[in-house]
Each structure stands twice: as C-alpha cells, then as structure tokens.
Amino acid sequence: MKSTQNWRKSFFTIYIGQGFSLLSSSAVQFSIIWWITMETGSAMALTIASVIGLLPQAVIGIFAGVWIDRYNRKKIMIIADSTVALSSLLLGFLFIIGIKSIVFVYIVLFIRALGETFHKPALQAVIPQLVPQSELTKAGGLGQMINSACSMAGPMLGAFLMSITSLQYALLVDVLGAIFAVITLSFVKIPKYTVNNGSQLSFIKDMKQGINAIKSSKALLRLSIPMLISTVIFVPLGTLLPLMVKEYFNGTAWHNGIVQTLFSSGMLIAAMVIGITGGLKKQFFMISLSTGLLGICALIGGILPAHLFWVFCFVVFVMGATGMGFNVPFTSYIQRTVPAENLGKVISLVTSIMSFAAPIGMFIAGPISEIIGVSSWMFYAGIVMIFVGILCYFLTREFDNQLYNEVMSNEK
The missing domain is CATH 1.20.1250.20 (MFS general substrate transporter like domains)
Known part of the structure; x- marks a missing residue:
C-alpha cells in the first residue's frame, strides 16, 4: 500500500x-x-x-x-x-x-x-x-x-x-x-502498471474494452445517468450567468465580474474542503445532495426580485460550490473502481460524453431562454435538478453502504 x-x-x-x-x-x-x-x-x-x-x-x-x-x-x-x-x-x-x-x-x-x-x-x-x-x-x-x-x-x-x-x-x-x-x-517516479502493448488487442477491441469496463459497473452506469443530465443543465447555468446579470439585474461588466469571481470562488472553497476532509463518507449521497442543492440554488436565483442582486451573488457562490460536490466524488469513484489498464479509456470516454452533453445543453437552454427569459430558465432548470438529485439518490443508494464500508476499511 x-x-x-x-x-x-x-x-x-x-x-x-x-x-x-x-x-x-x-x-x-x-x-x-x-x-x-x-x-x-x-x-x-x-x-x-x-x-x-x-x-x-x-x-x-x-x-x-x-x-x-x-x-x-x-x-x-x-x-x-x-x-x-x-x-x-x-x-x-x-x-x-x-x-x-x-x-x-x-x-x-x-x-x-x-x-x-x-x-x-x-x-x-x-x-x-x-x-x-x-x-x-x-x-x-x-x-x-x-x-x-x-x-x-x-x-x-x-x-x-x-x-x-x-x-x-x-x-x-x-x-x-x-x-x-x-x-x-x-x-516524479510513477509506479508501473501492466500495459497493453497493442499486439494482444486491436485498437477497436481495446476501445470496446473501455466501454465494457463501464458496462460491467452497475453503480457507474446508474451514476452516469444523473451525471449526464446534470451536465446538460449545469453548463448552461454557468454560461448564461452574464446574460442573467445584464438582462435581469441590469448589471454592468463590473457586476458580471463579481458574479464570475464568486462562482469560481465557490468551486475553489468547496474543492479545498473536500481536499482536506474527503467530503461525506457516503459519496453517492454527497453527489445526490450536491445535485439537489444546485437545483435549489438555481430555483431561488430564478425567482429572486431584480433588486436583490447581492442575494443572487450568494446563490451563485453556493452554485459554484455544489459543482465540486458531484464532480470530485464521481471522478474518484471511477479512479477507485476501474482497473488501471482501462482507466484512461474510461475517463476519456466519460469526458467525451460530457463534452457532447455540454453543447446539447446550450442548444436547449439558448432558444428556451430567448422565449421565456433567463430567470425562468433558471427556475425550471432548478426544478429539473432537484428531481435529478432525488433520482440519483434512489438509483445509487443500494451501493452507498458498500462504498462506505470499502472506504472505511481502506482507512484502517
């Protein structure tokens, strides 16, 4: 060890x-x-x-x-x-x-x-x-x-x-x-692991091996569903913040700078807390809770009156923090459970899927926001994220105790 x-x-x-x-x-x-x-x-x-x-x-x-x-x-x-x-x-x-x-x-x-x-x-x-x-x-x-x-x-x-x-x-x-x-x-000396030298498997078969590694993990498959939906919703929320500041709160570039800084600060502080404490021991629950909290923040942000800009700033700070609450444990679960010889393939595949999901979210959010307004989009996106958090909890709760016992035994 x-x-x-x-x-x-x-x-x-x-x-x-x-x-x-x-x-x-x-x-x-x-x-x-x-x-x-x-x-x-x-x-x-x-x-x-x-x-x-x-x-x-x-x-x-x-x-x-x-x-x-x-x-x-x-x-x-x-x-x-x-x-x-x-x-x-x-x-x-x-x-x-x-x-x-x-x-x-x-x-x-x-x-x-x-x-x-x-x-x-x-x-x-x-x-x-x-x-x-x-x-x-x-x-x-x-x-x-x-x-x-x-x-x-x-x-x-x-x-x-x-x-x-x-x-x-x-x-x-x-x-x-x-x-x-x-x-x-x-x-830095990095420990060696068994490398596929390419003679044993063709490139396509090697790629399929990574896909099969995801399919073989029931927990990862279930976790990927709410993570994919979260990406579709979360990325537009961050991207549309400047428009929310300008159109809804009648803000200037200075106001937008404050919002962007607070969003990044929330991410930074949450990452620091997780880095020091390790976050909640039940990590699937942490992902579900963070997803639901993001939804609550988006919902509140969408219904705030236009004169409560500073309350919106606090909401944005919490939104940034919640992103780390499902991103970090999701990545660490992949690192913990996927064999070293397939880890690069799985991480790249998951990242690519999320990269496709991000523009899909923008294509959905952009036109809808034009029709109903950015604040209304945030409100409805918040409702969706709350339900996604609940869905994540019910999809993954059976694996939480198992993961918790593994984490605790490894700490001993």
Missing part, C-alpha cells in the same frame, strides 16, 4: 508543476480570445474559437484513452505539455515576423485543445497509481482546488499581460509554464 508521505510528496510535486502550467495556459487562452475579440469584434469568430476548443475532446477523446492506457502516461503528459508550448512559441514567432492570421490562431487553439484531450485523462489515470484508494477523494479535491485557483487567476494574469504587452510576448508565458511542468513531472 502507498504510504501517506510518499503519495503526498509525489502528488504535490506533480500538481505544483501542473498548477503553473494551468495558470499560464489559462492566461494565454484569455489573451488569445481577447485578441480575437479586439481584432474581429465578431461573435461568429468567438463561436468558431469555442467550437474548435471543444472538438478534440468531443471527437478524439473517445480514442485518446486507448493510447493513454497503452503507453507511458508520464511521457504522454510531457509530450502534451511540450506540444502546447511549441504551438504557442510558433504562433508568437509568426506574430513577431508580421504574420497575424486568425487561421493560425485557430490552428493553435485546436492544438492546445488536442494537448488537453490527452493531458487531463492521463493525469487523472496517473493519480490512482500514486494515491491510496482511501485518499482518492481528498486528492481529487486538492487537485480541483489547484485547478480552480489557477482558472480563476489565469484570466486576471492574461488581462494584465495584454495591458502591458502584445499577444506574441504573452504567449511566452505558456512556454515557461510548460517547461516548469515538464521539469517537475520528470522528477
């Missing part, structure tokens, strides 16, 4: 490096999107950028998991970080010599998203190789805490960089972040 000291040392070494990489990537991503906004002033240009950022995970992510399980995950992470850095370096060079084409910017956005498609599942698949099963939820909370902090600080850093310099020099920050991440990762 992995010792507490060893896993913490390796875990934090990896995440300190990845934190710097994520911070720099978040800053550069903001800088690129801001450059597109300033250069084109086109909503279509930004929409294309968003779609390009989504495509690799939604389409290639299904297949990426096979490579993640077949080959050295540490090397995959290093290659992914290095590829993203080189693409930023190349774009910076093109800008310096005067080639400022939005087509090249789109290509770099695609490469960045492609690197993330391999990097994130590989990182999640590596964690159970380092962390004892009883500590996986804590580790997931700590990892999400670092991710949330970097995602919150990244845009501010990006805004600062674009205020003092131009995009070509802001891109160099991404290179520095990637170099630091690769160096720290190189020092």
